[in-house]
Amino acid sequence: xIYGSAQDPGVGDLAYCVIGExxxxxxxxxxxxxxxxxxxxxxxRSLCPGVMERSQTAISDTPVNxxxxxxxxxxxxxxxxxxxxxxxxxxxxxxWKDSIDEYQRVINDTGKAPAIMGYDYMNYGIESSFxxxxxxxxxAIAHWQRGGLVTFAWHWRDPNVSGSNIGEFxxxxxxxxxxxxxxxxxxxxxxxxxxxxxxxxxxAELQKLKDAGAVVLWRPLHEASGGxxxxxxxRTDSVSAAYAxxxxxxxxxxxxxxxxxxxxxxxxxxxxxxxxxxxDEYADIVSHDIYDGAxxxxxxxxxxNDTKNTPMQTKMVALSENSNIPDPDAMQADxxxxxxxxxxxxxxxxxxxxxxxxxxxxEYYNSNAHKQHVYNHELVIxxxxxxSFD
Numbered sequence: 247x248i249y250g251s252a253q254d255p256g257v258g259d260l261a262y263c264v265i266g267e268x269x270x271x272x273x274x275x276x277x278x279x280x281x282x283x284x285x286x287x288x289x290x291r292s293l294c295p296g297v298m299e300r301s302q303t304a305i306s307d308t309p310v311n312x313x314x315x316x317x318x319x320x321x322x323x324x325x326x327x328x329x330x331x332x333x334x335x336x337x338x339x340x341x342w343k344d345s346i347d348e349y350q351r352v353i354n355d356t357g358k359a360p361a362i363m364g365y366d367y368m369n370y371g372i373e374s375s376f377x378x379x380x381x382x383x384x385x386a387i388a389h390w391q392r393g394g395l396v397t398f399a400w401h402w403r404d405p406n407v408s409g410s411n412i413g414e415f416x417x418x419x420x421x422x423x424x425x426x427x428x429x430x431x432x433x434x435x436x437x438x439x440x441x442x443x444x445x446x447x448x449x450a451e452l453q454k455l456k457d458a459g460a461v462v463l464w465r466p467l468h469e470a471s472g473g474x475x476x477x478x479x480x481r482t483d484s485v486s487a488a489y490a491x492x493x494x495x496x497x498x499x500x501x502x503x504x505x506x507x508x509x510x511x512x513x514x515x516x517x518x519x520x521x522x523x524x525x526d527e528y529a530d531i532v533s534h535d536i537y538d539g540a541x542x543x544x545x546x547x548x549x550x551n552d553t554k555n556t557p558m559q560t561k562m563v564a565l566s567e568n569s570n571i572p573d574p575d576a577m578q579a580d581x582x583x584x585x586x587x588x589x590x591x592x593x594x595x596x597x598x599x600x601x602x603x604x605x606x607x608x609e610y611y612n613s614n615a616h617k618q619h620v621y622n623h624e625l626v627i628x629x630x631x632x633x634s635f636d
Contacts, residue, residue: 263294265521268486278558279525280492282429287489292558293520305560309530315509320635321395321461322512322530325585329562333574334586334627335620336362336397337606338567339385342369343594344378349389351597351607355614356621359629362463363389364588367448368401374410383451390460394629397463397514397566397588400448404476405440417479424477424490431493445498449506456510459636464502464511465566467495469535471519478522488521495524516566520556531585532556535567540602540610543573545582564588569611574625 262269273281273288281288308314309322328334337360340346352360365386369379386396404420407413414420425432425441432438455462470478470491477494481487495515502508515529523529534553536546546565554563565572565584572584589612593603600608612620620626 263289263291263521265289265486265488268488270486270489277525279523279528280486280489285429287429287486289521293523302555302558302560305562309512310527311503311509311511311513313503313507313509314512315456317459317635318461318510318512324633324635325512325531325562328627329585330583332625332627333572333577333584334362334395335360335629336364336586336588338364338588338591339366339382340591340594341366341379341382344381346592346594348591348606351592352621354597355607355617358621360394361627361629361632362395362397362586362588364397364399366399366401367451368403368415370451371403371408371444371447372410372412373408374412383454386455386462387458387460390455390458392629393632393634395463395632396455396460397465398452399465399468399566401475402444402466402477405444406437408440415475417474417476420476422476423479423481424494426483426485426490426493429485431497441494442501445501446506449502449508452502452508452511453506456508461510461512461635463514463531465514465516465533466498467491468516468566470517470522488517488519491517491522492524496528499524499528514564514566520552523556526557526559526561529557529561531564532561533564533566536565537567537569537590540570541613541616542570543576543616545572545576545580546584547580547582550582550584569605571612571616571620573616574620574623578625 262271270287270289272291273283276290276292278290278292309318337348337352339348349363365382369377389396401415403415404413404422406422425435425437452462467477473479477491478487512530514531514533516533517523532553534549536549550563562585565587567590568587571587590605592607595604597607600610602610605611621628
């Protein structure tokens with residue numbers, strides 16, 4: 247976005263918005279995201295803070311899915327009550343190594359368990375007996391049944407690769423891109439058909455969670471604006487990468503919510519840049535991922551505010567991936583009320599090894615003293631402090 251840059255530190259009067267090298271025109275109808283008018287993609291003026299002042303409407307009392315089930319509504323209400331008052335603890339599972347138990351490592355270091363466990367459908371769809379990470383649904387159900395909350399990401403592998411072959415998700419390793427024709431998803435293409443099959447595969451897993459009564463903080467298409475995943479790759483067909491990703495997000499929302507009836511999802515947007523926001527009707531929570539060196543425990547106020555100011559409607563704000571945990575005292579002092587943090591997982595080492603690829607174990611990022619400080623802080627919620635949502 248142009249706003250806040252060295253070239254334009256204030257609100258301007260351009261007839262378009264600057265997003266990287268793209269200069270999309272403004273839509274006649276403002277939906278808080280991208281649109282398609284007169285045979286061309288366009289951007290809602292309200293999504294471009296560089297050209298207008300705006301204030302956010304009040305946070306919703308209910309999830310964006312009007313058919314959200316009773317438990318999902320209860321989780322949403324609880325999170326809304328905590329936001330601005332406390333921060334929930336979170337730890338990412340080591341999704342590609344079943345033998346390493348991140349949940350237990352947190353308990354071993356702090357004496358307490360994380361309120362939220364994070365999981366990933368990264369290896370689902372690979373037909374190979376030696377692949378780990380195919381019990382993520384069951385592990386999430388187990389955490390829900392012990393009273394915890396669960397969040398899922400999806401390192402979505404190339405949809406055009408199937409069987410025992412292993413598709414890639416990094417842009418550098420695959421040529422897959424979101425199929426677009428005439429400003430919409432190209433539903434007649436084989437790439438779209440394969441994407442749809444993958445979405446339906448994951449829907450079956452999310453259905454298992456629904457059947458178990460579990461609510462999922464669902465965070466698909468994460469870190470899109472970085473461009474390192476295929477759902478955010480730069481394009482050569484004049485279609486904005488942000489617009490293509492928004493179309494895919496909206497399609498996934500409709501497919502999972504309306505077609506599959508998954509009323510147990512709370513939608514967590516994590517595009518890392520407001521130009522990739524799909525619109526207020528498609529997200530319950532906005533979030534950001536922060537990796538920033540070693541043992542930096544500041545509140546991350548600037549990133550918090552940027553993320554919070556993305557929607558037209560006020561949304562809760564989460565730290566959906568992190569290396570260092572913000573100090574709760576700094577968070578309170580600065581007003582950077584991250585709803586939860588989610589320390590990323592470790593590499594394949596023994597417990598307690600200090601290494602830059604170990605985000606929990608050891609002391610490269612979070613010292614043992616800091617872990618104890620956070621997990622025993624009065625402003626921080628651990629597993630034993632969660633209510634029952636049944």
